[in-house]
Amino acid sequence: MTDLVIVLFGLTLLYxxxxxxxxxxxxxxxxxxxxxxxxxxxxxxxxxxxxLAFIVLETxxxxxxxIPWFLTKVVRENEISRETEPYITNFYSLLFxxxxxxxxFFIAYWAVRNVTDVRPLHFGxxxxxxxxxxxxxxTRKKLITHTMGFMIIENGIFLLSLAKVHEMPMIVNTGILxxxxxxxxxxxxxxxxIKSSFxxxxxxxxxxxxx
Amino acid sequence: MIGTLxxxxxxxxxxxxxxxxxxxxxxxxxxxxxLHMGLSVALYWRPExxxxxxxxxxxxxxxxxxxxxxxxxxxxxxxxxxxxxxISKKWNTYYAVFLLLFVFSLTGAILSAHLGxxxxxxxxxxxxxxxxxxxxxxxxxxxxTWKYIFICSIGISLAFVxxxxxxxxQTKLTDSLFFADLYRNVDKLAPFWLKISFPFILIGFxxxxxxxxxHAWLPDAHSEAPSPISALLSxxxxxxxxxxxxxxxxxxxxxxxxxxxxxxxxxMGFLSLFVSAIFILKxxxxxxxxxxxxxxxxxxxxxxxxxxxxxxxxxMLHLLAHSLSKASFFLxxxxxxxxxxxxxxxxxxxxxxxxxxxxxxxxxxxxxIVGFPxxxxxxxxxxxxxxxxxxxxxxxxxxxxxxxxxxxxxxxxSVLSMSCGECNVPTSGYRLSYCxxxxxIVFMIILVWIGIAMPDVLNELLRRSVxxx
Numbered sequence: 001m002t003d004l005v006i007v008l009f010g011l012t013l014l015y016x017x018x019x020x021x022x023x024x025x026x027x028x029x030x031x032x033x034x035x036x037x038x039x040x041x042x043x044x045x046x047x048x049x050x051x052l053a054f055i056v057l058e059t060x061x062x063x064x065x066x067i068p069w070f071l072t073k074v075v076r077e078n079e080i081s082r083e084t085e086p087y088i089t090n091f092y093s094l095l096f097x098x099x100x101x102x103x104x105f106f107i108a109y110w111a112v113r114n115v116t117d118v119r120p121l122h123f124g125x126x127x128x129x130x131x132x133x134x135x136x137x138x139t140r141k142k143l144i145t146h147t148m149g150f151m152i153i154e155n156g157i158f159l160l161s162l163a164k165v166h167e168m169p170m171i172v173n174t175g176i177l178x179x180x181x182x183x184x185x186x187x188x189x190x191x192x193x194i195k196s197s198f199x200x201x202x203x204x205x206x207x208x209x210x211x
Numbered sequence: 212m213i214g215t216l217x218x219x220x221x222x223x224x225x226x227x228x229x230x231x232x233x234x235x236x237x238x239x240x241x242x243x244x245x246l247h248m249g250l251s252v253a254l255y256w257r258p259e260x261x262x263x264x265x266x267x268x269x270x271x272x273x274x275x276x277x278x279x280x281x282x283x284x285x286x287x288x289x290x291x292x293x294x295x296x297x298i299s300k301k302w303n304t305y306y307a308v309f310l311l312l313f314v315f316s317l318t319g320a321i322l323s324a325h326l327g328x329x330x331x332x333x334x335x336x337x338x339x340x341x342x343x344x345x346x347x348x349x350x351x352x353x354x355x356t357w358k359y360i361f362i363c364s365i366g367i368s369l370a371f372v373x374x375x376x377x378x379x380x381q382t383k384l385t386d387s388l389f390f391a392d393l394y395r396n397v398d399k400l401a402p403f404w405l406k407i408s409f410p411f412i413l414i415g416f417x418x419x420x421x422x423x424x425x426h427a428w429l430p431d432a433h434s435e436a437p438s439p440i441s442a443l444l445s446x447x448x449x450x451x452x453x454x455x456x457x458x459x460x461x462x463x464x465x466x467x468x469x470x471x472x473x474x475x476x477x478x479m480g481f482l483s484l485f486v487s488a489i490f491i492l493k494x495x496x497x498x499x500x501x502x503x504x505x506x507x508x509x510x511x512x513x514x515x516x517x518x519x520x521x522x523x524x525x526x527m528l529h530l531l532a533h534s535l536s537k538a539s540f541f542l543x544x545x546x547x548x549x550x551x552x553x554x555x556x557x558x559x560x561x562x563x564x565x566x567x568x569x570x571x572x573x574x575x576x577x578x579x580i581v582g583f584p585x586x587x588x589x590x591x592x593x594x595x596x597x598x599x600x601x602x603x604x605x606x607x608x609x610x611x612x613x614x615x616x617x618x619x620x621x622x623x624x625s626v627l628s629m630s631c632g633e634c635n636v637p638t639s640g641y642r643l644s645y646c647x648x649x650x651x652i653v654f655m656i657i658l659v660w661i662g663i664a665m666p667d668v669l670n671e672l673l674r675r676s677v678x679x680x
Contacts, residue, residue, distance in 0.1 A: 114403040115380070130372060137365070146361060153368050161375045171264065172388075175331030176371075182338050183364050190345075190357050197350050206354045209431045211494050 002042055003121055009035045009159065010101070010125045013132050016152070017093040022075055022082050025148050026068045032155045033063030039162055051170065058177055059158070067151060067184060074188045075144060078195045085141045085202070096135060104128035122163045129156030141202040143194065147187045154180055213261035213322060216250050219243060220315035224308040233300060236307035237290055243311055244279075244286035247318070251279040255672075263389075265322040269675040273527065274321045274454050276672075277534045280657075281446045282314050284650035285439045288542050291646035292439055305342060306437075312339040313443065320451045326374055326388040329455055330367065333419060336448055337363040344436045355428075355435035362428040363419055370415020370455070373408040377459075380404025390458055397465045405462060409472055412459050413479070419452035422479045422513060423486040426506050430490075433502035434554065438545025441498065445505045446538035450530060453512055460516055461680055469519060476517030477607065483510025484614045491621035496554045498544055500625055501537065504580060507618055508533040514611070515595055516680075522598035523677045529591035531673075533580070535658050536588065539651035540576035543569055546648075547629070549641045556625045561634030566643065570630050572651045577626040579658055581619045587662040 012028045012035070019025070037059040040052070074080075086093060101124075108124035133153030137146050191201060198205040223239045255276065260266035267275065289310070293303055316339050320332035337360060345356040378388055380400045387393070397405075414425060421429040433441045463472050487507035494500045508529065515526025546569040551559045563570035582588035592615065599608040661669060 111403070111407070115401050118379070134365075143357070150361070150365060150368070153365065157368060157371055157375060160372065160379075163379060169325070169327070172325065172327035172331060175328065175335075179331055179334040179338065183334070183360065186338060186341060186360055187357075190353065190360065194353055194357065197353055206357060208351050208354050209358075209435070211430070211490050211499065 002039060005035050005038050005042070006121055006125050006159075010128065013101075013129060013152075014094065014097055016136070017097040017132075018090055020084050020086070020090060022080065022084055022142075022144065023072075025084065025145065026071050026075075029071070029148060029151055029155070030064050030068040032152075033059055033065075033067070036063060036155065036158055036162075039159070043162065051173070054170070054173060062177070062181060063151075063155065063158075066181075070184065070188060071144070071148065074191055078144075078191060078201060080142065080144055080201055084145055087139050087141065093139065096139075097132060100131050100135060101128050104131065119163065122159070126156050126160035126163065129153070129159060132156070141204065143187075143191055143201050143203065146203070147184065147191070150187070151184065212250050212254055212257075212259060213265045213267070216247065216318055216322075217261075217265070217315065219246055220311040220318075224311045227304055227308050227311070231300060231304050233293065233303045236303055237293055240286045240289055240307050240310060243314070244283040247314070248279045248283050251275045260324065261322075264325050264328055265319070266324040267322065269672075269679045270457065271321050271454060273531070273672055273676045274450055275318070277450060277531060278314070278317055278321060278447045280654075281443060281534060281538050284538060284542065284654060285310075285443055287646050287650050288439045288442075288545070291644045292437065292545065294644070302346065302348075306346065309339055309342045310440075310443075313343065315339075317447055317451050321454060324389055324391070326377070326390065326393065326458070329458070330371055330374060333370075333416070333452065333455060334364065334367050336451065337367065337419070340436075340440070340444065340448070343440045344432045346437050346440070347435070349435075352435040355431035359428045359432040362425070366415050366418025366425060368415070369418070370412050373411030373413075373415055373459075376404060376408035376411065380408075393462055394465060397462050400466070402466060402468060405466055405468060406471070409459060409463060409468075410475060413456060413475060416452045416455040417479060420449050420456065420509050421452075421483075421506050422509055423483040423506060426483065426486065429506060430499045430502040433505065433541075434496055434498035438498075438541050438548060441501070441544075442538040442541035445501070445541060446534040449505060449509055450534060453509070453530065456513075457516065457680065464680065473517045473519070476513050480510040480512075480514035480517055481607070481610065481614075483507060483513070484611070484618075488614045488617040488621070491618050494625075495556050497547065497556050497559070497625065497629065498541070498554050500556070500622060501540055501544060504540075504618070504622065505533075505537060508537070508580075511592070511595065515591075515598070518595070518598045518602055518604070520598050520602070521594050523680055524673060525591045525594035525598060527673045527676050528587055529595070531669075532587040532591060532658060532661065535654045536576055536579040536586070539572065539654040540580060542647070542651050543572045543576055546643055547573070549643065549647075550638055551636065552639050556629060558636055559629040560636045561632050562630045564632075564634045565638055568648050568652075569643065572648070572655070573626060574630055575655050576651070577622060579655070581615075581622060585659050585662045587658060587665075590662065 012032050016028045040055050104127040105124040107127055108120040111118050112120050130153050133149045136149035220243055227236055227239055254267045255272050258267040316332050316335035320329055323329035341356050341360050344359050345352050418425040463469055483506050487503040490503045511529055512526045515522040579586040582592045
């Protein structure tokens with residue numbers, strides 16, 4: 001069951017690299033949030049009940065609903081055109097994503113040879129998600145897509161931390177949650193501001209400061 | 212005491228938001244600076260821990276005291292800075308509130324006894340200082356703020372990957388990310404996990420520290436932020452990130468992986484020196500020049516811990532001296548900005564003629580930062596060079612000297628062309644108050660004092676912090 005969910009999670013990455021509409025990205029992020037919730041619930045027996053409730057709130061509440069809703073709102077308010085405008089075509093995107101997967105599984109099997117208690121599928125997909133997030137940021141032009149790339153990295157880190165038996169203390173978990181959502185909201189606010197002073201909402205506009 | 216230190220800024224900033232009074236804003240900043248200073252000194256004499264998540268030890272007390280001194284200087288300087296009439300009432304309050312919150316998150320990060328909590332506060336420093344970088348609200352500040360939040364958030368996420376990897380290596384019995392437990396259980400951790408997580412943590416906190424090649428945000432944020440904020444960013448924020456690297460470095464040291472990881476530290480250190488040497492030669496914006504100099508100095512710190520031995524002591528002295536010198540350098544750059552209304556090096560001529568005090572401070576800060584003799588940076592660079600030579604890194608020592616000379620040349624040319632000669636460029640009629648000069652003068656006096664006759668208290672502080680590593 002866990003493995004199936006993780007494979008589905010991996011598929012969302014392929015889906016993101018193959019499509020070229022922003023709504024698709026947002027939908028994929030919501031699906032990722034939901035899959036993470038499933039994983040937490042399946043593995044839930046080991047975690048204490050308050051921590052579990054908190055993490056379900058985080059994944060189901062924030063990652064599945066609030067963040068996608070917020071991103072949709074930012075897209076709509078700023079009249080961002082729906083194309084993602086990548087620097088490379090979808091074909092190369094898919095190709096690179098496959099390479100990222102291959103690389104990550106290579107790392108995962110290398111890790112398994114060194115230490116015993118790592119599940120290669122889980123570890124591999126987490127690493128792939130993190131690298132994929134960076135890849136999205138590097139190859140897409142729009143600032144909003146960069147924010148989504150950031151969320152993908154965060155989801156990857158969350159998946160990685162689920163591989164661990166024990167949880168962080170509550171105070172730290174709360175802090176992490178607070179930080180991440182403030183970061184996303186702040187980015188959203190600044191996208192609004194950038195919209196009012198720059199012509200386009202993409203990185204090519206941000207070239208005023210340089211040496 | 213730690214409780215008061217952390218709760219006071221939160222209460223004060225809540226009051227400021229409600230009151231919205233420019234006078235109260237300035238008073239609150241000053242009051243917290245005094246409180247911070249008093250409590251930090253008290254914590255030096257009587258270390259304590261708070262809720263077990265915060266504590267003072269021989270290492271972080273040094274960082275805390277530096278933060279206190281710089282914060283006090285910035286608070287006094289802000290009295291002059293907030294006088295300016297072009298600042299709206301709203302932004303006057305925002306400045307005070309976010310400054311308090313920024314210092315709060317820095318204090319929290321420095322005092323954290325838990326790696327996860329340290330991370331939380333490090334990310335909080337980005338979020339609380341972003342509005343301060345945006346202060347002037349121009350197109351360029353928007354660009355700088357975006358880069359700042361985005362690059363630092365991504366960087367710090369990578370540090371979190373490192374933390375998760377580190378905790379994956381823990382067995383059930385030793386599962387804790389408190390620094391004390393991490394150090395105690397290092398031998399039970401498979402070296403594989405430490406080796407794989409250290410690069411992530413180095414890159415992650417290194418982004419925040421402004422190390423090349425992940426320094427892209429630093430010159431932009433430092434040049435666009437108001438000068439007192441640039442002083443805090445450069446003098447305290449970069450230090451706090453360095454503290455994170457030092458904490459993990461200690462694990463490396465205990466597990467005797469130092470020789471393998473030193474390559475990585477030296478590589479990033481020298482790359483930072485190289486990048487800043489190149490850019491200092493070509494920049495035409497004096498605040499960006501100072502920002503690149505910060506990158507250089509962070510590189511020197513990393514080289515210090517990469518070499519080890521005497522290098523560690525040199526790095527701690529350098530940390531202290533750089534914070535004070537760079538803070539007064541940035542504060543003085545704020546004076547120049549007021550007097551000439553430009554950040555271009557070409558647009559500033561005859562500073563000594565225009566404003567004698569600012570001019571001499573500008574030259575004094577330059578001499579201090581490049582390490583001319585009475586100043587302590589001379590000592591730290593000298594000992595670092597000795598450490599490099601004694602470990603047999605002759606080639607690296609040569610490159611070190613070469614790059615430092617290039618930086619000296621680049622900065623010296625700009626600083627002298629700004630200070631000397633006739634003041635024949637447009638200037639403003641802005642009159643600086645004493646508040647815009649006193650902090651730098653005090654910092655300079657402290658620096659000369661350290662350089663000529665190091666007080667025993669400070670010597671002890673540095674020695675103990677090195678012993679803890």
